[in-house]
Amino acid sequence: MNVGDAIGTRTEVYSVPQDMTVHDAALYLREKGVRAVGVTDAAKKLVGIVSQADISDKVAAENKPPAWMRVAEIMSKSLVTVRRDTPLDEALRLMEKHNFYHLLIVDDRGDFHGIISVRDLLRIIAKDEKARADMLEQMMFPQR
Numbered sequence: 077m078n079v080g081d082a083i084g085t086r087t088e089v090y091s092v093p094q095d096m097t098v099h100d101a102a103l104y105l106r107e108k109g110v111r112a113v114g115v116t117d118a119a120k121k122l123v124g125i126v127s128q129a130d131i132s133d134k135v136a137a138e139n140k141p142p143a144w145m146r147v148a149e150i151m152s153k154s155l156v157t158v159r160r161d162t163p164l165d166e167a168l169r170l171m172e173k174h175n176f177y178h179l180l181i182v183d184d185r186g187d188f189h190g191i192i193s194v195r196d197l198l199r200i201i202a203k204d205e206k207a208r209a210d211m212l213e214q215m216m217f218p219q220r
Contacts, residue, residue: 078162079159083181088108089190097147098135111127111178112128113125122187123151124147125151125180127177156179157182158170158192177193179191179192
């Protein structure tokens, strides 16, 4: 399985401009029900990622005013990206290596196509484990 399999037909690509206030970005995350989004520049090129953790660690915990700060001030700029054809085990290794919960999905030109999260990977793993358990149950207790 690969990243494309994990995200399926999901077409939503959530992003915010780097000059958006942190307050507005937090509202956007809540509205969309996501924990991280890509950050784009004026030309819509991917320049970072911002997450709920960034907001709580770099703003709330530091008692800084989110309405006056810009996303560019707190976003992570060290981008770790994957493509849709990246195997899931490689994506998981990248998350573990960099201590990330989200990876940015890009195409060959570097255009942003969304995010895969550790939650997406856990969903696949759980589904696979259930399928294995069901298969074992059928083998051990065949229907007559």
